[in-house]
Amino acid sequence: MSESLLARHRAAMPSWLALYYDEPIEIVSGRGRHVTDSAGNTYLDFFAGVLTNAIGYDIAEISDAIRRQVDSGVLHTSTLYLIRKQVELAERIGELSGMANPKVFFTNSGTEANETALMLATQYRRSHQVLALRNSYHGRGFGALGVTGNRGWSASALSPFEVSYVQGGYRYRSPFRNLSDADYIAACVEDLREVIETTTSGDVACMIAEPIQGVGGFATPPDGLFGAFAEVLEEYGILLISDEVQTGWGRTGEHFWGIQAHGVTPAAMTFAKGLGNGLAIGGVVAEAELMDCLTANSISTFGGNPISTGGAAAALEYLLDNDLQGNAAKLGGRLLDGLRAHAERCGLIGDVRGKGLMIGVELVEPGTRTPSAAAAGRVMELAKERGLLLGKGGLYGNVLRLAPPMTLTEDEAGQALQIITETTSLAEQELHR
Template sequence: MSDNDLLARHRAVMPNWMPVYYGDDALEIVSGSGRRVTCSDGRTYLDFFGGVLTNMIGYDIAEINEAVQRQLATGVVHTSTLYLIRQQVELAEKIARLSGIPDARVFLTNSGTEANETALMVATNVRRSSQVLAIKNSYHGRTFATMAITGHRSWSGSALSPLQVSFLASADKLRGRMAGMSDGDIAEAAVDDLREVLATVTAGDVAALIAEPIQGVGGFVAAPDGVLGAYQKVLSEHGILLIADEVQTGWGRTGEHFWGYQAHGVTPDLITFAKGIGNGFALGGVVGRAEVMNAVPAISFSTFGGNPLSAAAGNAVLDYVLDRDLQRNAARTGSIILDGLRKLDLPIVGEVRGRGLMIAIELVRPGTTEPDPAATLRVFDECKAGGLLVGKGGLYQNVIRMGPPLTLTEDEAREGLDILAEALRRAEAAQRVG
């Protein structure tokens, strides 16, 4: 069956708000090895997007396959958390130890969305309040409450909400309230903004502030180091909890730290995680202080969260990350790509940003900060033509975003950089002709 036939079947049974990359040239990935995937047409690509930063270790990793096969061989894929699950307990112990939160408790889920929903349930119970603070340009999930705290219009599928949400300014340096500011001025403005929001549009107790250390879908926009710590000083004056959404920034991806929050001199009350920890198996969760996590007054559990199969994969993934110091590898290979992109000095590149193996290129019309989604699409397609898969994002769909597997080699980093540079040059040339 051709990709076109499968695409037609997809469109006949899937909702039209569920996007597929490359339009009529959509890809079906049929196999993978290391950092490369092969599609049904036989072509192989270097993958710099990793299933939206989820295939964190890459493809066909023996240690993960073997852990999953061992669990499958027992015949037990699911029992529910009404029974003890050894793999779940072992994984929770590791995550609690690594979280940086003293006396931590862990609840495992199926996804980042469910993890954020759980964090909201916990925080609103602790504070007996449905008021939540979030950041503009953020993304936290696709369910009812997580859409409400998503400050990104393209991903807000409903205006209805079970929460009262107030949004703080994004740290975007190209446009908006923080445009053109130095890091120090951004930090000061962010705190002033928080105090103003608390003084004007909230009433009484506020449950929590939820923040991504680096905004994922928002195009890898990041506040300067220390901003979350500055926020927490204000939050603690009011008893407001801090939730760090580490769904994309966790497990050493930023290179400099194991968790994104660690760049800010702060310890969150709750951390949410998902994506890379399962390397493709459905796995997420929340880790937080015991007194906070234990505040839920009723019975609650996740039917499939932390099931024996996913937890076995999670244990293997986390062991692989730690045993091979993939955080250091992310710093090393990420710097090759980031440094190379910053040396290109092309007028269509408004900003190259990121840390470790979270890398973004924002495309603009030359001489302005006006977003250029058409040039972005051209770069996106040129990368595919050159054998590289990348992602898109940003509020205006003008950001190429990349999250290669943490196992990326230096040679693969240079290979991907060469394809990216050529794609950018081609887009630049096409813009001049146009």
């Protein structure tokens, strides 16, 4: 059946729509942190639908909230009408944002959220100049692709923006990588100032940045980098947009929002993925002056619909009530410690980085920094055979991405660590005999 479905997929879907594994799987059911495919194989899911199933599978509190809305008979009304769950969720996110006077606009995805934030910033500043980071990814919309600093995910050189890219997000391959944290930040700040003064006219609309670069391989800069950037941006009146699509909702463990590690509150934050635990929802939370700057009419037909906001509200309260941020910090620390200890014995691992349950393992040719996409692909296949699903990313497709549901247990963390340790060692033996 899976072979037939694969053939139909290839005939009906775009050739550029990537599938994992030599033999792609169809996931048909899930419970907790485990999923089952159409052949009856069960896996521990360590990628969670690209960080989206943040709570896990078959969570009664979330499913019940969705069923209640379905049972009402109203699946959709549009933002032309009042939606109680939308208003309540916006109020809750505003409270959690740390902003002085926040307002929230809901979308269907992280891409739409970033498109909206960029529209707001460029309108507010009356400038189409944007600063972004090298190795960044912000979505597949025309504007979002225009500010993506990762050639592997930027399908077009056309853009509605004038974009200048700065150093800082991806330390492992940076020319400043051997500097101390303080000196690294200072060098990146100097680069930022030079980029503003030499490649822009000064009246830049905004900088958009991921606190941890997701598609870029969970590249993690030193704490304080974006706080230092913000001081320079403020001199020029440039707004800071934090792309929290992957780092939001406590996934990094130490903070609820990734940008909080840098001691700064941005003008706007975008969000999506984990908020809906699988439902299609995204949005922007921004200071009211910025959010209200549009003068033309605008709505969102599907954004913030009753089902997505009802389910997201239940997911958010479950996350907060069960301290999943604390669980991410605890088990993420255990995984990072174990992986870093293994990296000292495994030449295939060039770098282990991340925070909480957002961990990147960069694979290289042993003894070098040369990226090894083949190793990443092989480890993923070996892990799948042992019942573990991993993600992959990075500029060169050589970074294993670990981002399980935040309800992960101690036993499951230990199981995953054992499988990753085993499979990276085996892949090193196979590829470098």
